[in-house]
Every structure is written in structure tokens, then in C-alpha cells.
Amino acid sequence: MDRVLPQPTPETQHFWDGCKAGELRLQRCTDCKDAYFPPRPFCPKCGSRSVEEFKATGRGFLYSYVINHRPRPDLGTEPHSIAVVQLDEGPRMMTNIVGCPQTPEALKLDMPVEVTFQSFSDDISLPFFQPVGA
């Protein structure tokens, strides 16, 4: 079964283009300087339309997660992590933690993680995270 994939909008296209190019792209407000996610063409803190895209470090730490045991055919049959990482730039994003066993013992809260991309179609690569050095 094909993986459920995002359908980009004009406001998010730069993010998905970045993933395809192997870059995690965030946005920040040029007025209040805050980085934010998910993408939108204005700052959710101050309402300014003066925003810019930038390449994030792709590093962060494991903020929280569950290990899903319910069937989700497009992700296979084994239990898998559904995680939220906090990026070094501040924003948090949902992801899967890959490159390690999907167990509570291997998935330690606050462990450093780094982004890795996996291509699922000509247009979409999903950003996953793996333990640093995995």
C-alpha cells in the first residue's frame, strides 16, 4: 500500500522542495526574528508579513512520542514511533524516529537526533529523524 503523502499548498511548497533537495527549510520573521513551523506567509507571533526562509541545522532532540501498535497498512505491520522532535531553532515537528529499534529502551527522551530524508515519490521526500551518529 502506498504511503499516505502530503499534498503541498503554495504556502508550504518551499518546505517540500527543500526536503526533496535534502534540506530542512524553516521560516522566520524578519521583524521579531522568531523561527516558526509549520509554514505560512506571515509570522504567527506578531502578524508581520515580512518573513524569510532559511536552511535549518536539521538537529534537535526527541521531545515526546508514542509507539503505535494499531494497524496502519502504509507503514507496514510492525509497531512504529510517532514522535515530536524539538529543533535547535525552536520549532517542534512530528516525525518518525528511524535508524534504531522502535522500543522504549532505544527511544530515550531528550536524545539528540538529526534529520534524514526518504523519497516516496518524484515530488515528496519525508523528513525523518535518527539518533545522532546512527
Next chain:
Amino acid sequence: MKRNSVAVVGAAETTEMGRIPNVSVMGLHADAALNALKDAGLKPTDIDGVATAGASPVELAHYLGITPTYADGTSVGGCSFMLHVRHAAAAINEGLCNTVLITHGESGRSRVGAGGRFGGGGGSSLSGQFEAPYGPVGPPSMFTIPVLRYMKTNGVTEEDLAMVAVVQREWAALNPRASFKEPITVDDVLDSRMIAWPFRMLMCCLVTDGGGALILTSAERAKDFPQKPVYILGTGESVETPMVSQMEDFNSSKAFRVSGKKAFDEAGIKHSDVDHLMIYDAFAHLPLYGLEDLGFCKPGEAAGFINERNTAIGGKLPLNTNGGGLSYMHSGMYGMYAMQESVRQLRGIAPAQVPNAKISIAHGVGGMFAASGTIVFSNEKG
């Protein structure tokens, strides 16, 4: 309606009109909103009420960075915005909020981010793009995501989570209409089927069929009805985010805090005045968040509060006395059942009646920490 008591102070349309292939539905809402805010000389943070149709007011508020105490999602077709104006006028007069933003955005021609033929954002919504691809299967694997952070912050254990379900089963045993009445232990809960670690089946709500209804009228008329009146002493509401991954703080729900504080302020009561409490328990962690975010416990102390049997039969704060979503019933939108139990308690006819209950609070969650509503009921007109 009180005549001439409320005014329009900002009004604007989207920057472009006609054919706009480069802006999604939510982008059109935001563009119109930012133009109207500029027209009024306001910032998004000056807004404390939101109303929209088509899109969700939760999505709108979070997209714009608004923390409202009033959210109206009335959607009855093209005249929805007239109803929004009317409801906003009532809300402002009633003190629910001060400044309401009403938006419309529709990509009627270009269909950008307009979702599938059945409406909704689908795969182009922010949740569809930035959460759905990672494998969540409904609330059991989404609503539960914040809890590991909460547990680490507060030293809460899996046994503590299980105890929430154990105590509520004790209440359910007193209720002939409860779906599950057999006693359970912490071990029973921990040994039940794994759903989304650390959540086991008995930490998740039931899935059942049912319904409920309420009828409200003025307090003046209420005394002429056959049943003992249950008065609305205070109310609160708020919304935070349609994406659980974007909650401001995984240790606490902002929507719970804002809604709860507004309800307490309106009611003019102290926590010690509350005789009975309902907290929507879709999952075992919700009573923990609810007790803390409503101010009944300090951050991190709710698990101990439950372990010490304060919310159990005979405790000082009877909680979820129908057995809750975990043991009584849960048909999908349980908030109605929480209020039904508050009304039964204040009429004095609940199966697990709290002696002399005078003030009951029903606190609900919407979506996955997306929204919150709090109602303070009293059986004394005061």
C-alpha cells in the same frame, strides 16, 4: 440584541480577487484577516474571539496566533457570517470576549488547498501535510503523544496512569448504566492490550452508541418547570491548535488553562467551592492535565492527588462519577455526557450521588487538546 451596543471597527477583503492560484483556502482566510486587522489598527494578539465557516475556528486561531476565549464555528451555508456577527454581538455583551475576528476564505475557482469533494483540508491541511504521513491512526496514537514528556517532567509512572482508570471503574460500579462495572487493578490495566505505548486498551475510552440533549431557558422562567433548575454560574472556552504536535507545552493544555480560568472568574468561585467535577477523559492522562490546568492541583501533582484517593468515592473532590469515558460510555463526542452527569448530581438523582452537591464543573476537550469548554453549574440561584 441590545441595540447599538456593538460595532464593526475593521473590514477588508483579500488582497487579490478573482483567480488566485497561489493562495490556499487557509491563506485566503489569513490574508483577509491581516488586511482587516490593519484596517482596524490591531494585531492578531489583540483578538480574543474568532468565528468562521468552512474552515475550523481552531485552525484559524492557531494559524494566526490567536488565543481566544470565544470560538464560533457555526456553519449553515452562505449566511453563516451573519450568524457569526449576531453571535459575536451576544458574546461581547455577555462578556465572553472583547474583540471578535470573523473570516471567510474560499478557493472556489482554483480549488487550492480546498480538500476533497467532501470538504475539509484533507492531505493539503497542515495536519494532513505535517502529521498524517507519520502514521497516526486516530486519537489513540495522536492524543497520547504529549504524555511521555509530561511523565518525564513530573516523575509520573505508567502505574499512575493506570490508577486513573482503576478509580473511575470504582465509580462505574455504582452506575447501572455504565458499560463496564467489573473492578480492575493497576496490573489489569498494564496487562491489557498495547495500543500506543505507553497507552494500553484500558487507558483508552470506550467506543459505544448513544446521545444526549439539554434544554436551556432564562433563570426567571426556569422556576416554572417540573425539574429542579440547574443554573449556569460561569463558562469558559478556548482553542489552541488543530495539530497536537504544535501544542505550546506538552506538560499542559493552553486551551484548558484559558477556558478554566475564564469559567472560574465568571462564576466568582474558589476551588474549594466545587463539590463535583467532570473532566472529559478520552484517555487516562486527561484527568491529570485537567486537574492541574483547572487549578485543582499544582503542576505535576495530579497523579499523587488521584493515588491518595481524593477523586475516589468518599474523597474530597469526586471526579467523573458516572465512570467517565473510560468506563461509562463514549460515543465520540463525550462532552454531552459529562454535562448530563453534572445536571444529575445537582438535581440530586445521580446513581453515585455526591451528598449535598451544590456546584459542579464539567470540563471538556475537543479534538486532541485542540479546544476546550468549561461550564460551572449550580443548583442555587444565588
